[in-house]
Amino acid sequence: MKELRIGLIGAGYMGKAHTIALQSVGAIFETGLRPRCEMIATSTAAGAADHAARWGWHRSTGDWRTLVDNPGIDAVIIATPPRTHLDMVLACVSAKKPVLCEKPLGCDAAESLRMVEAMEGAGLANMVGFNYIRTPASQLAKQIIASGEIGEVIQVTVEHVEDYLHDPALPASWRTRVSTGTAAGALADVAPHIINACLRLVGPIASLVADTQVIHTTRPGPHGPEAIENDDQGQMLLRFANGASGSLSFSRVAAGRKMGYTYRITGTRGALYFDQEDQNALWLYDAARDPSRRGFQKILMGPAHPDYLAFSQGVGHGTGYNDQIVIELRDFLRGVETGDAVWPTFRDGYEVDKVVEAALASARDRRWVDL
Amino acid sequence: MKELRIGLIGAGYMGKAHTIALQSVGAIFETGLRPRCEMIATSTAAGAADHAARWGWHRSTGDWRTLVDNPGIDAVIIATPPRTHLDMVLACVSAKKPVLCEKPLGCDAAESLRMVEAMEGAGLANMVGFNYIRTPASQLAKQIIASGEIGEVIQVTVEHVEDYLHDPALPASWRTRVSTGTAAGALADVAPHIINACLRLVGPIASLVADTQVIHTTRPGPHGPEAIENDDQGQMLLRFANGASGSLSFSRVAAGRKMGYTYRITGTRGALYFDQEDQNALWLYDAARDPSRRGFQKILMGPAHPDYLAFSQGVGHGTGYNDQIVIELRDFLRGVETGDAVWPTFRDGYEVDKVVEAALASARDRRWVDL
């Protein structure tokens, strides 16, 4: 059992999730490498010190480069806004540190490609934080589709819709600004998760046509009303390389949808349905059953399903959001240990970013775009 | 209580549904006009006579023109394949008979327009059989949206997907042939219902981009394998005149979906969700409630909701498929009685057919189409 000294940049939403996961992943999965919460960096030294004390990190810094360059750090987790990822990743490459970077990888595909090439060039383990695809249910979905159990995939209806910015009184932030965030709004914030699911579960996207909208054109800013620069919602039609077609919705203003990451995948022999709001169930339809016994079956996750047993011996006892990060981290640790690339790599993140960029272009030009 | 002598053309799936509805609508809604099952026509005299005996029609004929021209018939219900609608409707206009015609109204928008103009010119009551929009739940949805209760509609995700042709061993029929059916497949067979719902609940569609596919390229025909001529499935992006955007899926090969007519309508103050497979419930989200008490509310239909009380005094006791036709018929009877046009009129059917036609063009040319 060897320790891996982790440096974490960012102490927001995801900084905390990674901290929690780092502390329990070893016991849960009995990993070869055991992570140690070595150093945390945020925008300020005081903030970092405070979070270190509260969350149990050994050291802290207000300068992320200090963290990256510190010889006492073996691997880095980047949990800061996308605008910062490129510099941080390139610094990690220089410092020869494996990286787990939050999604979206870059602010655009060009940035992502630079990161991919740098990491691959340096031969460092690298991973993008697409955690939702890590649930036992989504892993089972992958197995079922790959095995041919539902036949060839023909139609795919997916969405990642939430309502975290539904209220127009919620302030502008890096998420709504191109300068500090990305040109895409919900399209870069939530859609990457479900685009990644499409690529993982169904395969490459060959072409798409997209439409996006800003719903609330201003939000309170630090200096009064601030114009909103990127999309609140949108949808696209997809054609997959394997011939399947489908549609994808995304939103940050979808009233009532809290974790609306859903996929319905129809095949020539059956179908699957998943809703992240009920993340411990996968619905499976088998068209070969007797007509009087056909119907979607609600399979509750349990020890018979991928990665579940490590969390609980009891079927249906359930995993939650943070457990997704634990599974992600287990894979990242394995990647660092073996030196192997572990899915989803930066390249996978780049593939997602290309889809986002194609969608932006399609929405702008109102036309189908090939990938 | 005056009798209205009905002539019905067609004794298939919908012929039976209309027969059932005709016999009970009077007692259920205590209608002013009471329909009498006067004469039924099918393709053959023997078949018609047989159905008359089994279903309780007073007379029968193997020639629909006999029925239309018969002075003992006051109004006509057309429940035959779309390819036959134009001739029948024009004959009814000549004979000055009000018509309730099954969907889709025409084989294309041009046909529909001819029918609209003929009926309107003659000042005859006319209606298209969009029954799904008749449920108490969908009527309630209409009320809720119209009242502004969920604010301005911003995103619309809808589908009408079934799996009645999922199995490639199912034979070709008028539904799969352009010559006897329509150029559109599922797009003309199931999609019209949900397009109609969009128009009813959200308003006119300004533009769309569509994609369609044939999944099973041949099916057993009378003379061996027969090439399938129209779409099995597809999807479109929609822009509504009021600024909302959305997506629509349709399919006749959607494994596991039996009556997958669903709509999710998101507004600036709340949202609605409906699934026809659970037709007695409407889900409502009110964004104005206290954050700790927010959530989709499952409203079971009851006497407090449109048209429910006539069926039952008990909340949640439930209406079914045939009850939709009863409601439709009640409105048609009212239209005949008052001479007023009753929604959805042929013109509404025409509006739907224009969307279908735009979708065909869009799919063919792979571009956005304005309506």
Next chain:
Amino acid sequence: MKELRIGLIGAGYMGKAHTIALQSVGAIFETGLRPRCEMIATSTAAGAADHAARWGWHRSTGDWRTLVDNPGIDAVIIATPPRTHLDMVLACVSAKKPVLCEKPLGCDAAESLRMVEAMEGAGLANMVGFNYIRTPASQLAKQIIASGEIGEVIQVTVEHVEDYLHDPALPASWRTRVSTGTAAGALADVAPHIINACLRLVGPIASLVADTQVIHTTRPGPHGPEAIENDDQGQMLLRFANGASGSLSFSRVAAGRKMGYTYRITGTRGALYFDQEDQNALWLYDAARDPSRRGFQKILMGPAHPDYLAFSQGVGHGTGYNDQIVIELRDFLRGVETGDAVWPTFRDGYEVDKVVEAALASARDRRWVDL
């Protein structure tokens, strides 16, 4: 196709349901006997005449004995409060008329037994109106259990709970009065349906212990507050003759439950779940499936299930409350036609009433009671 001239007593909640069913059952099931809505009786001549006009009955009377004795009536449907059933049934026996009587058959088991013996003695077709057990889903449940598909039944958890008297401001009525209703309240009004389901699906009940309560001790009466005389809610433990055990809840004050007739039946090889609020689905669990593919399967009713096809060719299109009465009536007509007893006969109603009576005794004496 022979006509059967029906006399209906009662024009309330159930009077209307029977009227609707009478008018469409012939077309739906192509019955041998076709019912004719001949004569309706209510408490007053004017009321009866009014209902006849509105609902399409040929004749009417304010005196039910006139109806029963009328030679132009071939069979009688009794849809009046339980307190009136005994006299009416005995009169029908004298007049040699087959009877379909609403539940509960008698005000107590002794009354029921008198009716059973009279009808059986006269060899007349007789049936009790347990309509909920008529849904395609509950018929399928019966088939599945009888076939051994879920093994031996071991535990049964059922309820019939509604909230039609939840509001204490709702007035007293025959339902709450012993003098005009029954000594049992919800126990005689809703519980009989689910007791009947237990007997049908699982078999005879060997012993029980029950508990009942009045929640709202007074309600508005015609002369001010009126003391409530029978139970608002209760529950019982059951032991079945076949060794299974279970519990049963009933209520007329169960806030939020509209048609809460649910059963969960667990066997040694699987389990079933049904909820009348979603009456077109039956949930089936098969314990023999591979552990990674186990889960309750939501089977939507369709033509492959009992009695569905007559209503619709489309799976999941759905039946509703009144369709249950149609199925019931189809069986009653068959019984009249063949002279055979058709389940559930008066004797079945008596078996239910014995359970109700045992529950009353058990609740009063706070002890287990054998049946």
Next chain:
Amino acid sequence: MKELRIGLIGAGYMGKAHTIALQSVGAIFETGLRPRCEMIATSTAAGAADHAARWGWHRSTGDWRTLVDNPGIDAVIIATPPRTHLDMVLACVSAKKPVLCEKPLGCDAAESLRMVEAMEGAGLANMVGFNYIRTPASQLAKQIIASGEIGEVIQVTVEHVEDYLHDPALPASWRTRVSTGTAAGALADVAPHIINACLRLVGPIASLVADTQVIHTTRPGPHGPEAIENDDQGQMLLRFANGASGSLSFSRVAAGRKMGYTYRITGTRGALYFDQEDQNALWLYDAARDPSRRGFQKILMGPAHPDYLAFSQGVGHGTGYNDQIVIELRDFLRGVETGDAVWPTFRDGYEVDKVVEAALASARDRRWVDL
């Protein structure tokens, strides 16, 4: 931030859950005391050493007394079969160590009372591991009921049913043996959780009548078929001190139910429903809403609900089984820190055990039992 050196006895199902929780609770809740995984004990020294290495405990022992008496241990978690609890607890009292003990507290109420008196006499923090009641949803249920939001509770329908021993081929174990487990089977293994929920959410139980059954009378034992000594399933009727009545089911052989801990609590103004298989949702019915807007509302847990924010800022992102233990542990740490008794204390465990014992007596004597 002070460390608390924890000793854990037991490395089975619950031993692992406590280990995981111990490692992340500090970061999640920023607790005053930070637990340190100091020493673990199991039945054998080798097993303990192995688990220590795999799970990250600093020391290990094959003799739990060594652990309890070790001055380097500040508090003890007991996660061994019930038969061992009494000795361990008494030893902890002698050693002046606060204890978190798994449920059921004792093998019978007398044992539990001894433990209560010993702990209370010594003034040590003590808690029983009723984790299910810790979910944000169940805490919210408690708040809602306590605030009077659903009025006075009138009917309570609850269950804790699973199918972990549904298969008769599963071997006998301490769970099925009186000598090493408890006289009650499922009644002592799963029922305590839901009894505890009743006491917590509704209040003291005044009387009950219970029924229990062994379904599989033998199971494979180490020396061939072994007779099963305690109940597989059962149910009871409950009367609460506040006048509410209800029923409770429990089972370890309930095919298809994986985590069937559900409660439906009906009040004079509304109702609540919860199902642990969908642990991130609470269903609330408000009878005061307009009749056309009434229905159960599915509230997804989020930062507005008890203890959720510490896990995630996102509504509906979800907590899982192990997070329940984290919340439990947070409270235990607080109890140790402040010296205060923290609910549910040993006394609460004793109250549950009294209900279990009353149920055993009731089932044996087939009569109502007062508590």
